Amino acid sequence: MSxxxxxxxxxxxxxxxxxxxxxxxxxxxxxxxxLVLTGRDADRLAAVAASCNSADGRVSSLAGDLADPGFREKLAAEARSRMDxxxxxxxxxxxxxxARFETLEPEVFRTICEINFFAAVDLTRLMLDDLKKSAGRILVMSSLTGLVGTPTRTAYSASKHALHxxxxxxxxxxxxxxxxxTLVCPGYVQTPIRTRALLGDGAVQGRDQAAGRRMLSADTVAAASLRAAWKRRRLLVLGRETRLAxxxxxxxxxPLERILDHATR
Ligand SMILES: NC(=O)c1ccc[n+]([C@@H]2O[C@H](COP(=O)([O-])OP(=O)(O)OC[C@H]3O[C@@H](n4cnc5c(N)ncnc54)[C@H](OP(=O)(O)O)[C@@H]3O)[C@@H](O)[C@H]2O)c1
Structure with a gap:
């Protein structure tokens, strides 16, 4: 349908x-x-833009770090001027x-909140007049951890709860x-996010601790999320385990806390 x-x-x-x-x-x-697409890695971003198969200039990209408030402003201005x-x-x-909270450096905690929460808030503020003018839509990628506090994910869980x-x-x-x-809450999705996850000292984990589990595909999540946003649904909880949790x-x-404690020991 999308x-x-x-x-x-x-x-x-x-x-x-x-x-x-x-x-x-x-x-x-x-x-x-x-579309205007953004991400940090310019090469991977360009490859995604190219894979969108649009030869007519409908898809453009701007690479940068959303942890930088200056980049958020530049991105919003570019999106507005490129798409009117x-x-x-x-x-x-x-x-x-x-990481468990006692091993989590305060700066790592803040970095996670900066990207997952404050960047979304800022970008929304910067695009607000345009969205009001178009009676548009905001699609927010939360997580099961935005609904259920999850051990070893304190900062991630806090940033996702804050989105709600x-x-x-x-x-x-x-x-x-x-x-x-529309807030979307998937469970495990097959992407590199866990391999790129930060440990308590800010080092990159470098492995997927959930490898081998059954996971949703990124495309399944994309399709369902876009359908929900189109219908202006408030909340989409994706995946059987996620709905059960x-x-x-x-x-x-x-009982849920006991299950989560056992699963992350
Ligand atoms: N995968 C899951 O199991 C799962 C489950 C629930 C919710 N989610 C949520 O889904 C969303 C997408 O995650 P994903 O699984 O697709 O992970 P992913 O493959 O690692 O993609 C994350 C994206 O965020 C971008 N990003 C990260 N830090 C950034 C920064 N400082 N500035 C600009 N862009 C930045 C990355 O850009 P670069 O790659 O260019 O750095 C990348 O495009 C996230 O909000 C995540 O919390 C994922």
Whole structure:
């Protein structure tokens, strides 16, 4: 369905150089959307833009670090001038972690919140007038950890919970303008995010601790997320285990904590 509906829509996609963001970019481009893509790695970003198979200049990219507030401003200005506004903001860029809180350096905690939360808040602020004008949509890539506190992911979980607090409040403020906000919560997705996750001292983990598990594909998540955003759904919880954990967190938090503790020891 997303192959038809996004025709002519203008979208800014963060975290488009890899994983779920790249899959979202390809789906949007395939449906005729005009795109500005961003990520840190210029070569991988250019490769994703090229794989969008758009020879007519509908897909452009700007590489940079979303931890830098100056880059966020530059990106917003570029998106506005290249597309003359925006209909869809995809706040997808993110980094993960794997460390218990007592070993987590405070700067690493802040870095995770800066990218996963504050960059999304800032970009939303910078594009707000455009989104109000178009009665557009904001798609926010959260996680199961945005609904359920997860051991060894304290900063990641906090940054994702913060997304829910912020965007649920903003959705109400934006009701008069018809802006839709969709929070997506997948469980495990097959992407390099865990290999690139930060350890307590900020070093890159360099391996996928969940390798071998059954996971959703990035494209499955992209397709479902875009469908939900199109329908302006508030929340999409993706994956059987994720939905079960969500229900347990509401109905049986004690047993769920024991399961999570056991699984991360
Ligand atoms: N994979 C999962 O299991 C899973 C589950 C639930 C939620 N999620 C969420 O899904 C989103 C996408 O993750 P993914 O799994 O697709 O991971 P990924 O393949 O590692 O992609 C992450 C993307 O975020 C970008 N990014 C990271 N730090 C950045 C920074 N400082 N500035 C600019 N861009 C930055 C990366 O850019 P570069 O590669 O160019 O650095 C990359 O494009 C994240 O928000 C993640 O929390 C993932």
């Amino acid at each position: 192959n038809v509906t996004w025709h002519g829509q203008r979208a800014l996609v963060t975290g488009a150089s890899s994983g779920i963001g790249a899959a979202i970019a390809r789906r949007l481009a395939g449906s005729g959307a005009t 506004g925006i209909d869809l903001l995809v706040n997808n860029a993110g980094i993960s972690m794997n 607090g912020f965007f649920n409040a903003l959705r109400v403020e934006l009701r008069p303008f018809g802006v839709g906000i 969500r229900i347990l967190s509401l109905l049986a938090p004690g």
